[in-house]
Amino acid sequence: MKEARDVTKLQGSDSKAGNFISTRNACKLCAPLGASIVFRGIEGCIPLIHGSQGCSTYIRRYVISHFKEPIDIASSNFSESSAIFGGGDNLKKALDNVGRQYRPEVIGIATTCLSETIGDDVALYLNQYKKEKGGEPIPVLVHASTPSYRGTHMEGYHEAIRAVVEALAEGGPRARHLNLIPGFLSSEDLRHLKEILSAFSTPFTMLPDYSETLDGESWSEYQKLSTGGTTKQAITGMGRAVATIHLGKSAAGPNNAAALLHEKFGVEADYLSIPIGIRQTDLFMDLLSGISGVPVPSRYRRERGRLVDSYIDGHKYVFGKRAVIYGETDFVVSMASFLDEIGVVPVLCATGARTGRFRELLSEAITHRHDEVSVFEESDFAGILDAGRAMAPDIILGSSKGYRLSRELGIPLVRVGFPIHDRIGGQRLLHVGYRGTQQLFDRVVNGLIEHAQTGSAIGYSYI
Amino acid sequence: MIEILKEREQQVYEKGESRFDLACEKPSLAGSVSQRACVFCGSRVVLYPIADALHLVHGPVGCAAYTWDIRGSVSSGPELHRMSFSTDLSEREVIYGGEKKLYAALTELIEAYKPRAAFVYATCIVGLIGDDVQAVCARVEAEQAIPVIPVHSEGFRGSKKDGYRAACEALFRLVGKDDETPLSPRSINILGDFNLAGETWIIKEYYRRMGVETASCITGDGRVGEIGRSHRASLNVVQCSGSMTYLAQLMKKTYHIPFKRVSYFGIEDTAEALYTVARHFKDAQVLRNTEELVASEVRRIYPEVERFRTSLEGKKAAVYVGGSFKAFSLVKALRHLGIKTVVVGSQTGNKEDYDYLGEICDPGTVIVDDTNPLELSRFMTEKDVDLLIGGVKERPIAYKMGVAFCDHNHERKIALAGFEGMVNFSREVYSSTMSPVWQFSPARIGREARTAVDADVESTKGHGAARC
Numbered sequence: 001m002k003e004a005r006d007v008t009k010l011q012g013s014d015s016k017a018g019n020f021i022s023t024r025n026a027c028k029l030c031a032p033l034g035a036s037i038v039f040r041g042i043e044g045c046i047p048l049i050h051g052s053q054g055c056s057t058y059i060r061r062y063v064i065s066h067f068k069e070p071i072d073i074a075s076s077n078f079s080e081s082s083a084i085f086g087g088g089d090n091l092k093k094a095l096d097n098v099g100r101q102y103r104p105e106v107i108g109i110a111t112t113c114l115s116e117t118i119g120d121d122v123a124l125y126l127n128q129y130k131k132e133k134g135g136e137p138i139p140v141l142v143h144a145s146t147p148s149y150r151g152t153h154m155e156g157y158h159e160a161i162r163a164v165v166e167a168l169a170e171g172g173p174r175a176r177h178l179n180l181i182p183g184f185l186s187s188e189d190l191r192h193l194k195e196i197l198s199a200f201s202t203p204f205t206m207l208p209d210y211s212e213t214l215d216g217e218s219w220s221e222y223q224k225l226s227t228g229g230t231t232k233q234a235i236t237g238m239g240r241a242v243a244t245i246h247l248g249k250s251a252a253g254p255n256n257a258a259a260l261l262h263e264k265f266g267v268e269a270d271y272l273s274i275p276i277g278i279r280q281t282d283l284f285m286d287l288l289s290g291i292s293g294v295p296v297p298s299r300y301r302r303e304r305g306r307l308v309d310s311y312i313d314g315h316k317y318v319f320g321k322r323a324v325i326y327g328e329t330d331f332v333v334s335m336a337s338f339l340d341e342i343g344v345v346p347v348l349c350a351t352g353a354r355t356g357r358f359r360e361l362l363s364e365a366i367t368h369r370h371d372e373v374s375v376f377e378e379s380d381f382a383g384i385l386d387a388g389r390a391m392a393p394d395i396i397l398g399s400s401k402g403y404r405l406s407r408e409l410g411i412p413l414v415r416v417g418f419p420i421h422d423r424i425g426g427q428r429l430l431h432v433g434y435r436g437t438q439q440l441f442d443r444v445v446n447g448l449i450e451h452a453q454t455g456s457a458i459g460y461s462y463i
Numbered sequence: 464m465i466e467i468l469k470e471r472e473q474q475v476y477e478k479g480e481s482r483f484d485l486a487c488e489k490p491s492l493a494g495s496v497s498q499r500a501c502v503f504c505g506s507r508v509v510l511y512p513i514a515d516a517l518h519l520v521h522g523p524v525g526c527a528a529y530t531w532d533i534r535g536s537v538s539s540g541p542e543l544h545r546m547s548f549s550t551d552l553s554e555r556e557v558i559y560g561g562e563k564k565l566y567a568a569l570t571e572l573i574e575a576y577k578p579r580a581a582f583v584y585a586t587c588i589v590g591l592i593g594d595d596v597q598a599v600c601a602r603v604e605a606e607q608a609i610p611v612i613p614v615h616s617e618g619f620r621g622s623k624k625d626g627y628r629a630a631c632e633a634l635f636r637l638v639g640k641d642d643e644t645p646l647s648p649r650s651i652n653i654l655g656d657f658n659l660a661g662e663t664w665i666i667k668e669y670y671r672r673m674g675v676e677t678a679s680c681i682t683g684d685g686r687v688g689e690i691g692r693s694h695r696a697s698l699n700v701v702q703c704s705g706s707m708t709y710l711a712q713l714m715k716k717t718y719h720i721p722f723k724r725v726s727y728f729g730i731e732d733t734a735e736a737l738y739t740v741a742r743h744f745k746d747a748q749v750l751r752n753t754e755e756l757v758a759s760e761v762r763r764i765y766p767e768v769e770r771f772r773t774s775l776e777g778k779k780a781a782v783y784v785g786g787s788f789k790a791f792s793l794v795k796a797l798r799h800l801g802i803k804t805v806v807v808g809s810q811t812g813n814k815e816d817y818d819y820l821g822e823i824c825d826p827g828t829v830i831v832d833d834t835n836p837l838e839l840s841r842f843m844t845e846k847d848v849d850l851l852i853g854g855v856k857e858r859p860i861a862y863k864m865g866v867a868f869c870d871h872n873h874e875r876k877i878a879l880a881g882f883e884g885m886v887n888f889s890r891e892v893y894s895s896t897m898s899p900v901w902q903f904s905p906a907r908i909g910r911e912a913r914t915a916v917d918a919d920v921e922s923t924k925g926h927g928a929a930r931c
Binding site: 020021022023024025026028029030032033048051052053054055056057058059060061062064065068069070071072073074075076077078079080082083090091093094095096097098099100101102112113114117118147148149150152217218219220221222223224382401 | 465466468470490491492493494495496497498499500501502503504519522523524525526527528529530531546547548549550551552553554556557564567568571572575587588590591592618619620621622836837840841844855856858859860862863864865903904905906908909
């Protein structure tokens, strides 16, 4: 049984680690990046960033380093005069050009700090554009408001999902299908979630779905738009689903897509943590089983059984070990829950975001040794390093951005999340479900064993 | 086939086809997925390697986050340049102004990291909300007694080139600060080498062997103090001419230092660069040293390059890089490997640059300014290339199309400059071009099948002719 826990037990401040006013090695990215990822997860959609050329180029470069795929993101390419007189003309021209070259079904427009600050009325421009085109068929235009001074890439991510749903979802007679909003996960995670949902024999729409578009096959000729992604038609039907499962509780709020679907069309909204670890995956499986009326398929019961078996095989190597975790709020919460259930103390849980819910969600997720857990919101990597030195951690879990920490602290880094740009295969890392947890568990245990072996004077060849 | 946008038609040219008058130095077309970045990017790349300076990006977090430790610029000492500092503006500052936060951030960072100078990059939003960055910098400079230099790099103010100019202006503020260090009469400044994978060290060592002192390298393995004394060197040797010619011009005007444009990529250009410097000093010993150096280096590397050439002879390459000077060198270096350049372009070339490219390329070569993934992939297909040379954003385009790739941008981790750089370059090209993995690439299989069909058709024609 769950006990009510005192949320004040976790250590540390809810705000920035240390007292620095500046951000030193940010543990977050800007909102248009998150929106671009979502837009790339819609079939036939091309993202268009409304602002300076650099925003789109930097984001492309960054995302390419993780996914290692061509990532075409257009820009409305502001000039000085657009900054003064407004970006309407540039936006319309960009829509024309991107339409002509890519022939997309959907153009996902993400605004930047620049266009937001000059007060560009994008909705108005889009209406004008539609009018100017008369009856000519044009792509669906979706606009996400994503100034980079408001929130992180995760706010951009959720805002884009909401914008897509708002633009396309329709009501009507209730159908038997589910909506799944999976959170910012790897392509492999998305494929695994689809597999799990299929096993419950319930039709579903997952938004976004970049499992193919950002981790595709080798091509026989150049593709303007990568194949795959959530279809426009499926998104339209999201208003008729029986329920929306939203993975990631920190984004729960009146403005997200699940809440919107509930408010507009009466689709029930269920918020769950990202299913990493046995407990969180159990909750996910139970919810799916409850909604679909289908018992948890035997293959997953067997995967769970094998995972429990391996937890026991490896428990001594991890028990009492101390971990640093950082990344997106919801990702860190689930990762902390996983570490907690195998006996690792997540001594430092850090995120660059500020949702105000991080501490509360961690308190729900962590059951042991509260007084050793520190919580940092709005943190950066310099702050994590400063705090980490005093905590004597054994292992770090997070993106490639923790490489410096690992080097400085002399402890292993298990690469998870985004971005993984100093290794091949970040997009193929599996984190979710029993199977993903299995891979994580093995990597954590082996990371610790390898580290011990490397530092050993004797060099035991059996464990 | 992929359409070239009407407004861009003048920016693409196939040599030998029509009158050569390439349009360039234009802002990227709205909606075109340009491979270019912005003014901020231009400033940041140039100033990046100054390792004992604080680089503070004033704006929301993105600009700083995306440029954190992004370059291969290595330092022989301090590594402050590898940190990413940002004022991380939030909504409140955008409304009420960010000057207070900038002042506080600068003060705390200077106190914590004790840099020799600080650069403050003004990003898009700062230009809009009208923060008086100059005033804040002046105040902190007076209080902290180090140069605190604003870099006007608002993204919308133009293109990457305008960022180069802003960086040169910022650098010029440091030039002339140090009047103490004695310099040899045969001293030079290396301008526009960024010490990627230690390339500056290779070049400096050549000059040392020639008997030429390097007063400063701006900005590879850069130090504020070195830049401070650079005004007393005898010659500025400019490699990345796109970014640094402006600084060289400023230094010529104020300090009467002549400058020469050179390149250290490839055997010919490296040798020519060293001879250019040697000739400048009109010193018989330096000239002899240089001849000896070039001869021994070429002797040393030639057999290795030749070995790679044996396998690579006859391959075709596309080159798409940031600066056009680099493109010239690459065309020549590829020729040494028996590889013909059939597509070539840059993000920032000017009229002169493209004229020169037109001269050195063979007929049929596509020359393109500020291209995008769709065009690039089209030219690569049309010209049936085996290799693409570019940067991170171009790499997956090549790979998806079954084309080998060599990274030649600011992020490279392998030294490609100088004579040993030519060996590394050859090895890089060889190890991608000759990899067995391409046999599985659907694009490559399709291409080879098409080539085989064409060959069959040709040979049938041949037989027909023989029978007649």
